[in-house]
Amino acid sequence: MSFYTDGELDAPILSPRLLPLGALRCFEAAARFESFTRAAEELHLTHGAISRAVRGLEENLGIPLFERRSRRVFLTPAGGRLRDATAAAFAAIAAVTLDLRRQATAPPLVLSCEPTLLMRWVIPRLPSFHAAHPDIALHIAAGGGPVPFARDGIDVAIRRDDFDFPAGVAAALVMTEQIGPVCNPAIAQLLRDGSDPGTAAFLARHPLLHTKTRPEAWRSWARLSGQRLTPKHEQTFEHFYFSLQAAAAGLGIAIGPRALVQQDIAAGILVAPFGFLEDGSAYHLLSPHSPGSDRRVAVLLEWLRDQSRERRLKLR
Structure with missing residues (x-):
């Protein structure tokens, strides 16, 4: 006798050696209660x-799964296995089902990021994130400084640690900051062909480009590199993006964070004649809860770190 016939929904369809899922569900409940009635x-x-x-x-396996005694059933050793x-199998199925349902109903993960990093580092890489994780909807918002998570509906934020992170905010390292002077290829060629004798003289003869959002950038690099700056001309821009665009246009030399100039260096738009130095700061992924408490945040963090490692390998 067989409980299932060909054509029934619960009949095995992959292989005649597999046990019917419906029958296994009945068995699991009966085994858990050791009672057919409660199952x-x-x-x-x-x-x-x-x-x-x-x-x-039992007929399929050729071995009894229960002992039937006095209107009660007891698991055999085979039944226990x-x-x-x-x-374990039904618990795994239940966990995956719950996760998939959460994904289907979950709103997009809102990521806030400093504007220039967002434009020059995050957005160019987003296609690879979407390709690798099509199940995670990501909404991007530009922002800087302290993060109003609840007020603005922000889930996570990428911030440089140039301010004190509030107590209770989880901060996970994404990448360290590295900075260095950048200019267009024509200006860099003057250093290579000997027209400008040495770093100090080279920097003194060309305008230094500053940004209001990070006014200490040149001083930090000078301290790290041991150089003394004596510029004859300087110009300040509102944002990093503008100073980098000015450097690419040949208006002078800007301090370029490595993450922000990677693409321009690879494309030959900018040159970093003196390389890059770590300035002691770093970018972190901030969230009101531990990244491990939300699978989407954990996936995003690992992806950001992978992109940072890829960046370092390409620029060595």
Whole structure:
């Protein structure tokens, strides 16, 4: 006798050696309660349906799964093994089902990022994130400084640690900051062909480009490199992006954070004649909860770190 016939929804379709899922569900409940009656109540089936499902499994396997004594059932050793396997399998299915349902109903993950880093480092890489993680909807917002998570509906934020992160905010390192002078190829060629004798003289003869959003950038690099700056001409821009555009246009030399100039250097638009130095700061992924508490945040963090490692390899 078989509990399932060809054509039924629960009949095995992958291989005749696989056990029917419906029968396994009946068995798992009966094994958990060691009661066909309670299993039937939980699954909204009849006692007879549970009994037939279990009997079908026993015939399929050729071994008893329960001992039937005095209107009660007791698991055999074989039944105990199958109980453990089915319990683990159904628990795994339930966990994945819950995760998939959460993904289907979850709103987009809102990521706030400093504007220039967003434009020059994050956005060019987003296609690879979407390709690798099509199940995670990501919404991007530009912003800097302290993060109003609840007020603005922000889930996570990328920030440089140039301010004190509030207590209770989780901060996960993404990448360290590295800075160096950048200019267009024509200006850099003057240094290579000997027209400008040495670093100090080279920097003194060309305008130094500053930005209001990071006014200490040149002083930080000078301290790290041991150079003394004596510029004859200087110009200040509102944002880093403008100073980098001015450097690419040949208006002078700007301090370029490595992450922000990577693409322009690769494209030959900018040159970093003196390389880059770590300035002691770093970018972090900030969130009101531990990244491990939300799978999407954990995935995003790992992806950002992978992109940072890729950047370092390409520019060495």
